[in-house]
Structures are given as structure tokens and as C-alpha cells.
Amino acid sequence: MRRRTWLLSAAGTAGALVVGWSILPARSRLGSPDLMLPEAGDVALNGWIKIAADGSVVLAMARSEMGQGVYTALPMLAAEELDVPLGSVRIEQAGFDTIYGNVAMLQESLPFHPLELEAEPRPLKVRLGRWMVGKLARELGINATGGSSSVADMWDVLRVAAASARASLLGAASAQWKLPLAELSVKDGVVSHPSGKSATYGKLAKFAAATPPGEVKLKARKDWTLIGRPAPRRDVPAKVDGSARFGLDARPPGLLYAAIRLCPMLGGAPGPLDAKAALALPGVQQLVPLPAYAGSTAGFAVVGQTTWHARQGVQAVQVQWQQRAEGALDSKQIEAQIGAALRAEKGITFFSQGDIAAAEAKAARLVEASYSAPYLAHATMEPMNCTARVLDGKVDVWAPTQAPGPARAIAARVAGVPVDRVTLHVMLLGGGFGRRLDVDYVAQAVRVAMACGGRPVQLAWSREEDTTHDFYRPMNVAMLRAALDGQGQVQSLRIKSAGDAITPRWMQRAIPYLSGPFDLPDKTTDEGLFDQSYGFAHQHMAHVATRMGVPVGYWRSVGHSHNAFFIESFMDELAAQTRQDPVEFRRKLLQQTPRYLAVLDLAAAKAGWGGALAPGRARGVALHESFGSIVAQVVEVSLQDRAPRVHRVVCAVDCGTVINPNIVAQQIEGAVIFGLTAALYSRVDIQAGKVQQSNFPNYPMVKLAQAPLVETWIVPSERSPGGVGEIGVPPLAPAVANALFVLTGKRARTLPLTV
Incomplete structure (x- = not known):
């Protein structure tokens, strides 16, 4: 609320708030345990780390996997500091708290020269600029995967979160066994003492949740056993056997399918159209007009029982396209x-x-x-797609997106609901390359879903629409x-x-x-x-x-x-x-x-x-x-x-x-x-x-x-x-x-x- 007041207040008040805000310490990104999804038997120790009953680790994944390997690299950071095998770390989608925002991506937008960044010490303007933008980024919490920033942003955050969890687990063992903390050690998620006492993380988790971490120390570089070493990609087996779920693999019950047709002239719009022939085709259900959402070109979608029905229907619509008011682009x-x-x-x-x-x-x-x-053009292997359901004032979205925060926000705006009524499921991306930082396809899917009486609908672009209506x-x-x-x-x-x-x-x-x-x-x-x-x-x-x-x-x-x-x-x-x-x-x-x-x-x-x-x-x-x-x-x-x-x-x-x-x-x-x-x-x-x-x-x-x-x-x-x-x-x-x-x-x- 403090940020919103600053943005909306008169100039004098805003100035005072900016000064007060700027001298406050940077907001912590460790987060509260209640940010993690509640699952039976799991115990959250902060906003990033949970311990399951079997001793495995659950990591909140705040970045999208589009082939760049974050589903492997980020768990490696957590596994290193927790002293657990990489295979014992599983991931769940992070929520939408500001701790999951991408701070590094905004800091790197500052136009500093390499000679300034390489200087020791760095010039004051560099240190001050990065400090202020970092503080602002923590407040805004814009969650996006881009700018090659995922590991750079998570480098300190995840290691501190994991080290903090490890400290609480060790502290819990020390308090229960009444043994000095310095005499305890951890290997593969098991806390041990030379006397023979030992316990898995799973056995200690409930006590650790009530144990302050005390002093948190990151492992020395010389003690790393995972970081810097080759490890197999954790997302590859599922992609090989077909069990991986990309955007086009979303299958909520009662699913309908929609195909899109946008004005072939960029910035144009549909004029008079005749959908009689399209709606008479078997399996075709309805036509939904689509305004120019989030920078897209206007057009329409046709809903059908299958993707094939929808595509047959969308091509059968007779339409007179209108050029944009400013004239044709060349x-x-x-x-x-x-x-x-x-x-x-x-x-x-x-x-x-x-x-x-x-x-x-x-x-x-x-x-x-x-x-x-x-x-x-981006030419991602998986064309633009999104699945959405609008029912009882709630919106569910299944999207391969690089920008979960903006995707959730535009879904709420289109559906006319508060953002906390939107549940976003981030799917695997069949390529991003920056295209999926935009959210036009999410807005379109939600608009089509609003016309489908509560049934979910999957909107899928053709390759031709994807290539001719890119950003x-x-x-x-x-x-x-x-x-x-x-x-x-x-x-x-x-x-x-x-x-x-x-x-x-x-x-x-x-x-x-x-x-x-x-x-x-x-x-x-x-x-x-x-x-x-x-x-x-x-x-x-x-x-x-x-x-x-x-x-x-x-x-x-x-x-x-x-x-x-x-x-x-x-x-x-x-x-x-x-x-x-x-x-x-x-x-x-x-x-x-x-x-x-x-x-x-x-x-x-x-x-x-x-x-x-x-x-x-x-x-x-x-x-x-x-x-x-x-x-x-x-x-x-x-x-x-x-x-x-x-x-x-x-x-x-x-x-x-x-x-x-x-x-x-x-x-x-x-x-x-x-x-x-x-x-x-x-x-x-x-x-x-x-x-x-x-x-x-x-x-x-x-x-x-x-x-x-x-x-x-x-x-x-x-x-x-x-x-x-x-x-x-x-x-x-x-x-x-x-x-x-x-x-x-x-x-x-x-x-x-x-x-």
C-alpha cells in the first residue's frame, strides 16, 4: 500500500514518501513460510524451501523453463546449501508475492559502461543506481524470465534461503539432542553426531519451523560439491517420454478449442463479416470478436469441439478487413x-x-x-497458445509465459475480476526468445473463455498467425x-x-x-x-x-x-x-x-x-x-x-x-x-x-x-x-x-x- 500511495499522491506528499522510502533497508526476499503451497506432510521453512515428510526438498520455482535449464540450475543452488542430492529436490510453481520478482533484470537495465562496472571500487553513481533500482524492484516484484537473468537474480536469494533452512534444521537437532551445534554435520539430508545420533530432514522439519536459524553462513567455494560440476538436465526425461506438459498439453475437463484469425494488415481490424457458413459446419460452436488486446492486432476466434473444427470454422468466415487509420505499413x-x-x-x-x-x-x-x-520474428517451435476458464467470478489460466505477473494481471483486467481471483498455471514453454514476455495471447484466451459458459477453452494460433502477428x-x-x-x-x-x-x-x-x-x-x-x-x-x-x-x-x-x-x-x-x-x-x-x-x-x-x-x-x-x-x-x-x-x-x-x-x-x-x-x-x-x-x-x-x-x-x-x-x-x-x-x-x- 505504501507504494500505491506514493504513485497516486500529490507531488509534495510523494516527495516526502520517496525520501522516507529510499532510506529504509532493502526488503528481504527470504519470505514467510506461509507463501509456500500447503501440502500434507510438508513443512515450509521460508518462502522458498519446504521439507517433505520423506526428507526431500521442495523449491518454489519463480522462473519459467523454456529450454534454458533453470529447472536444473536453480535446484542445484538449493541442493548445494542444504547438502542434499540434486535428485531429492523437486519444484513447485512459486506464488505471486514480491519476493519472487526479478530484481537483477531491472538492475541490468541501467546504462552503465563496462569500465564503470569493472572499476574497484565502483563509482558512486553505479552503486547508488543499482541500490535504488534494486529497492524499487523488490517493491514492485515483477516476475519475469528474460534478460538472461534467472541464475544471476537467484544466485544469492536461493543460496541464502537454503542455508537459512539448513541452519534451522541443524538448530532443531541441537536443541532436541541437547548437543553442541558445532558437533553436528549434514550429508545427503541426514543430520548426524559422532555419538551415533542422526535424523533425516523430514524428522526434524516440524521442530525446525519453530527454530530461528541464528547465524546463516553460505558454504565456502572450496566446499562445493554440486556447483560448477556437470549434472544431467532434470527436464529432459519427461520431454523424451512425452510426459512433460507444455502449454498445448493443458487438458482441463470439458475443454473446448479455439482458432484465431487476426487482421492480416498490422494494426488493422475486421470490418463486416459473415459467419453463417462457418457456424453451419459440424463441430463449430461460436465466433468471438477479439479487440486489439495488449498491443495485438484485432480479429476474431472461432470455438469448436476440436482444434481441427475450430480451424475449419475460422477459415470459413467471410470478412472484409480494414486497414489501420494511419495507413498501411511498408x-x-x-x-x-x-x-x-x-x-x-x-x-x-x-x-x-x-x-x-x-x-x-x-x-x-x-x-x-x-x-x-x-x-x-521469434519463430518459437510452440506457437502462441493459452487455455482459460472463467467461472463463478474466478479465472483459471494455463499459459506458457515468461511473465506470470503481467499474464495474471491482464487476465484479471479482461475478465473484470480482482487479480487474486486469477489462478495461473505456468506451463513449460516450447521456446520463448522474448516473445512470451508479451501477454496478448493470454488476454485473447480469457476473452474467448468468457463466451463459453464456464467451460475451459484452449486458444491456439496457427504458425501463419504466429509469424505474421509477432512483436x-x-x-x-x-x-x-x-x-x-x-x-x-x-x-x-x-x-x-x-x-x-x-x-x-x-x-x-x-x-x-x-x-x-x-x-x-x-x-x-x-x-x-x-x-x-x-x-x-x-x-x-x-x-x-x-x-x-x-x-x-x-x-x-x-x-x-x-x-x-x-x-x-x-x-x-x-x-x-x-x-x-x-x-x-x-x-x-x-x-x-x-x-x-x-x-x-x-x-x-x-x-x-x-x-x-x-x-x-x-x-x-x-x-x-x-x-x-x-x-x-x-x-x-x-x-x-x-x-x-x-x-x-x-x-x-x-x-x-x-x-x-x-x-x-x-x-x-x-x-x-x-x-x-x-x-x-x-x-x-x-x-x-x-x-x-x-x-x-x-x-x-x-x-x-x-x-x-x-x-x-x-x-x-x-x-x-x-x-x-x-x-x-x-x-x-x-x-x-x-x-x-x-x-x-x-x-x-x-x-x-x-x-
């Missing part, structure tokens, strides 16, 4: 408009160092280049300029980019109570440019935020996905212009950032940089930091039938402390395939308001036979964990482009890459 026109804005506007300066104007004025030569990247990665263009002195050395670097800002649009759709009438600078627009690590004495990095009308959203690695292509391709251009080896050129500019230099050196060494290659092959290199982790990639490329073929990708990774090296390797491998698809094939074109790509035949993926050998080498580190799920995407496209230059002598400055 990607070629948009590219020209973004380019004009780039040339005409100064933009927001994200980073400036030295005197860029003076350096350019003194230059013996200027090197300039323009780069561009197209709109991209796309924004189109972006950039101009890069470097000043060279008389000796051919680079003295300055200026980069100005332009494209739509994602965060303000997403907040309007998913968290409207936080969005305001004005767009604030969005770090995602310039990330990977303003925070690049190269030691140019004079730098200026700016972005022109546009608003072109195409629905845009977070896409795996977000701004890094195209900004890495811009800067790392240009770095190779500068190496060529100054007649330097691309690796050596980068090495000279990384003397102030030894972590980056170590990653680059490892990748080059493992790839055999400078060594012999098979005839017709060339190497390319790229280095990029994103989400707190650094990746260098060296690729081997050839031309086959005048098309690029990537044979080998060597990846060096510094992602801080590694929880499970198997998961790191898996995520890097998946990111390479994802990034290679985007680099070689992917683009979204819009003509007369319609997206031209609709399915895999014209929005292709890298096939198994085209997949390269991927090697992952991890730099040992004792830093806190960085992100892993997205970091392998950004360097791939520039590394391939740089190899293609060696093969062809031509610079590719537009994605997807062609020769």
Missing part, C-alpha cells in the same frame, strides 16, 4: 524513414569520452560505413565513423544508430501502471555500442529512437543481436584499413579490460587463429559482452554454390561462476544455431501492411545438415554468475561476415548475409 518505406531520422536527428547520447569533434577535425582520413538489420525485433540502421591519424592509427570512434525502442512499448502493453506519457531512453536500443569495451580515446555513442508503428518486442539478445553485427564488422573494417590482423587489432584496444582480452585470446588459441585451413575456407572473429558475460567466437566459413557454409564455431565464454558447465555448452550451441539462422536467412518484409513471411518455407531455419561443429571453452571465474541463454547470439553474424570478407573481398553490411 518495411521499405520504414527503412528510408529510419535512415532519414538517423541523418537528421542528434539522438540520445549514451556514452561520450574525450573530444570526438577535435579528433575528427585533426584526422588524416575518416573511415565511414552504414549498416542495417531487418525486422525479425518483431526492430529494424535498425547505424552509421559508424573512425578517425585515422597520419600513421594510420585509429584515434576516435563515433556510432549513431536509429530504430524503435522496445521497452516503452512493452511496458505500455504488459505493465501499463508503470508506463507514462513520455518515452525514456531505452538501454536496449544502444546496448552493445555505448558499452563496448575497446579503448578508443575519443568516443561518442548515440541513438535516435523512432516509432514506426510496427509492433516490436524483445528478441533473443535484444539490441545486442544487431548492434554486435554493426560494431564487430566495423572493427574488422578498421583492422583492414590499418593493415592489422583482426585479432591483434582488437588485442591492442583491450589493455584496460583484461577479462575481454582473456576471452579473445582463448578463442583465438583454441581455433588455431593464424594456422592453416582447408582450401576454400576462411576464419572470422568477433567479441561481444552482453548480460554480464563475454563471448568471443571464431568461425570457419566456405562458399558452397555461392552460399555461405559455416563449418566450425569456436566459442570462448566468461560468464562468471558456472553452475552447470553442461548447460553453458548447451545454451551456447543453441544460440549459435539461432544466430546462424538470423545471419543467413531471416528477415521480415511488410508490404501494404501485411507481413510477407508466413511459415518455415519462406522463413527458414538452419537444418541439421547445415549445423556447424560448435566448441565451447569456459574461462574459470569466481565472479557472480552472468547470463548464458542469449550471449552466444550477438557475435555470430559479425564473425561470419568477417570471414566472408576474407573469402570475397566484399563487405556485407546488411543482414541477412549474401554474397
Whole structure:
């Protein structure tokens, strides 16, 4: 209530409350035991950990599993501190208290430069900024899985929660047995004393619930037995035998099915329609109009006894579609408009160092280049879907979502009920990549369920609807300029980019109570440019935020996905212009950032940089930091039938402390395939308001036979964990482009890459 008062009060009152709030200590994320779901025989010790009667551990899972391995990595943190086997930890969906919000994701949205983050001690503005945003994030409790932040956010929280539970269990044994706490030990969930006394966690749990934990100490790194070691993915067996439950596997009793049809022109709406033929088909029950929920395009759904009936019905509806009032969208026109804005506007300066104007004025030569990247779709393997039931003033939702909080909130708004009347079941995600941070499909399912008389309904999009009505990665263009002195050395670097800002649009759709009438600078627009690590004495990095009308959203690695292509391709251009080896050129500019230099050196060494290659092959290199982790990639490329073929990708990774090296390797491998698809094939074109790509035949993926050998080498580190799920995407496209230059002598400055 304190936060709501602050948001709604007059300015004077708000100011006093902000001052009072800001000096309070950060809200604890340990949580009360009553936040855990009550189950017979289970005893909750805090908001994250329960002990079952058989001594097994139940962990509140606050993040969505979409293939990135959180169902394995997060239980490893709890098992380590509780001294139990990983197999004895099971998970249950976390509730909706603020302790389950993602603090790290919001903290990482602050636009600090790596040199500031790497400094010891950190500058005051960094410490203060992270402190204030962390406090605000604790209050808001926005639960979302994104920004490669799951492990980074849970790193301290889960270890402290598990260590606190362990301390209470040991304290309970000490009090019951009247033995010194220091003489007790734990192994595999059994507390023991040299006298022979022992008890399982299950036997001690009730007493532990009434025992304060006392001093809580985390295990020393040298005592870890799980963290840092390979462990099998816990979600794989169920996915192999078919028992895993994704969104499309929800089957509440009495289930109906719905298919969707949205206006093919983005932002348009249905005009006059004739549903007589559709409703006359066997198994078709009704048509439900769908407004433009949460940033979606308007349309309608047809409900049937099966998915097949619903899809037959939705295609049989005769409708006259209406173009959006602002006129039809066209990607070629948009590219020209973004380019004009780039040339005409100064933009927001994200980073400036030295005197860029003076350096350019003194230059013996200027090197300039323009780069561009197209709109991209997410193309998750599981299309958008949601199952909902609205009955007796209550809403049940079964959704594969990355954003449980916003999903629950929009379900309540659509149904017109308080949010505490919504029960959300988070299902496994058949891919997310940022698409499932949006909640349009949840709103649509609830609206359809409201028309179904209390019966549950599963709304499933077709692949064509999914591809043509995405929240796309924004189109972006950039101009890069470097000043060279008389000796051919680079003295300055200026980069100005332009494209739509994602965060303000997403907040309007998913968290409207936080969005305001004005767009604030969005770090995602310039990330990977303003925070690049190269030691140019004079730098200026700016972005022109546009608003072109195409629905845009977070896409795996977000701004890094195209900004890495811009800067790392240009770095190779500068190496060529100054007649330097691309690796050596980068090495000279990384003397102030030894972590980056170590990653680059490892990748080059493992790839055999400078060594012999098979005839017709060339190497390319790229280095990029994103989400707190650094990746260098060296690729081997050839031309086959005048098309690029990537044979080998060597990846060096510094992602801080590694929880499970198997998961790191898996995520890097998946990111390479994802990034290679985007680099070689992917683009979204819009003509007369319609997206031209609709399915895999014209929005292709890298096939198994085209997949390269991927090697992952991890730099040992004792830093806190960085992100892993997205970091392998950004360097791939520039590394391939740089190899293609060696093969062809031509610079590719537009994605997807062609020769």
C-alpha cells in the first residue's frame, strides 16, 4: 500500500514518501513460510524451501523453463546449501508475492559502461543506481524470465534461503539432542553426531519451523560439491517420454478449442463479416470478436469441439478487413524513414569520452560505413497458445509465459475480476526468445473463455498467425565513423544508430501502471555500442529512437543481436584499413579490460587463429559482452554454390561462476544455431501492411545438415554468475561476415548475409 500511495499522491506528499522510502533497508526476499503451497506432510521453512515428510526438498520455482535449464540450475543452488542430492529436490510453481520478482533484470537495465562496472571500487553513481533500482524492484516484484537473468537474480536469494533452512534444521537437532551445534554435520539430508545420533530432514522439519536459524553462513567455494560440476538436465526425461506438459498439453475437463484469425494488415481490424457458413459446419460452436488486446492486432476466434473444427470454422468466415487509420505499413518505406531520422536527428547520447569533434577535425582520413538489420520474428517451435476458464467470478489460466505477473494481471483486467481471483498455471514453454514476455495471447484466451459458459477453452494460433502477428525485433540502421591519424592509427570512434525502442512499448502493453506519457531512453536500443569495451580515446555513442508503428518486442539478445553485427564488422573494417590482423587489432584496444582480452585470446588459441585451413575456407572473429558475460567466437566459413557454409564455431565464454558447465555448452550451441539462422536467412518484409513471411518455407531455419561443429571453452571465474541463454547470439553474424570478407573481398553490411 505504501507504494500505491506514493504513485497516486500529490507531488509534495510523494516527495516526502520517496525520501522516507529510499532510506529504509532493502526488503528481504527470504519470505514467510506461509507463501509456500500447503501440502500434507510438508513443512515450509521460508518462502522458498519446504521439507517433505520423506526428507526431500521442495523449491518454489519463480522462473519459467523454456529450454534454458533453470529447472536444473536453480535446484542445484538449493541442493548445494542444504547438502542434499540434486535428485531429492523437486519444484513447485512459486506464488505471486514480491519476493519472487526479478530484481537483477531491472538492475541490468541501467546504462552503465563496462569500465564503470569493472572499476574497484565502483563509482558512486553505479552503486547508488543499482541500490535504488534494486529497492524499487523488490517493491514492485515483477516476475519475469528474460534478460538472461534467472541464475544471476537467484544466485544469492536461493543460496541464502537454503542455508537459512539448513541452519534451522541443524538448530532443531541441537536443541532436541541437547548437543553442541558445532558437533553436528549434514550429508545427503541426514543430520548426524559422532555419538551415533542422526535424523533425516523430514524428522526434524516440524521442530525446525519453530527454530530461528541464528547465524546463516553460505558454504565456502572450496566446499562445493554440486556447483560448477556437470549434472544431467532434470527436464529432459519427461520431454523424451512425452510426459512433460507444455502449454498445448493443458487438458482441463470439458475443454473446448479455439482458432484465431487476426487482421492480416498490422494494426488493422475486421470490418463486416459473415459467419453463417462457418457456424453451419459440424463441430463449430461460436465466433468471438477479439479487440486489439495488449498491443495485438484485432480479429476474431472461432470455438469448436476440436482444434481441427475450430480451424475449419475460422477459415470459413467471410470478412472484409480494414486497414489501420494511419495507413498501411511498408518495411521499405520504414527503412528510408529510419535512415532519414538517423541523418537528421542528434539522438540520445549514451556514452561520450574525450573530444570526438577535435579528433575528427585533426584526422588524416575518416573511415565511414552504414549498416542495417531487418525486422525479425521469434519463430518459437510452440506457437502462441493459452487455455482459460472463467467461472463463478474466478479465472483459471494455463499459459506458457515468461511473465506470470503481467499474464495474471491482464487476465484479471479482461475478465473484470480482482487479480487474486486469477489462478495461473505456468506451463513449460516450447521456446520463448522474448516473445512470451508479451501477454496478448493470454488476454485473447480469457476473452474467448468468457463466451463459453464456464467451460475451459484452449486458444491456439496457427504458425501463419504466429509469424505474421509477432512483436518483431526492430529494424535498425547505424552509421559508424573512425578517425585515422597520419600513421594510420585509429584515434576516435563515433556510432549513431536509429530504430524503435522496445521497452516503452512493452511496458505500455504488459505493465501499463508503470508506463507514462513520455518515452525514456531505452538501454536496449544502444546496448552493445555505448558499452563496448575497446579503448578508443575519443568516443561518442548515440541513438535516435523512432516509432514506426510496427509492433516490436524483445528478441533473443535484444539490441545486442544487431548492434554486435554493426560494431564487430566495423572493427574488422578498421583492422583492414590499418593493415592489422583482426585479432591483434582488437588485442591492442583491450589493455584496460583484461577479462575481454582473456576471452579473445582463448578463442583465438583454441581455433588455431593464424594456422592453416582447408582450401576454400576462411576464419572470422568477433567479441561481444552482453548480460554480464563475454563471448568471443571464431568461425570457419566456405562458399558452397555461392552460399555461405559455416563449418566450425569456436566459442570462448566468461560468464562468471558456472553452475552447470553442461548447460553453458548447451545454451551456447543453441544460440549459435539461432544466430546462424538470423545471419543467413531471416528477415521480415511488410508490404501494404501485411507481413510477407508466413511459415518455415519462406522463413527458414538452419537444418541439421547445415549445423556447424560448435566448441565451447569456459574461462574459470569466481565472479557472480552472468547470463548464458542469449550471449552466444550477438557475435555470430559479425564473425561470419568477417570471414566472408576474407573469402570475397566484399563487405556485407546488411543482414541477412549474401554474397
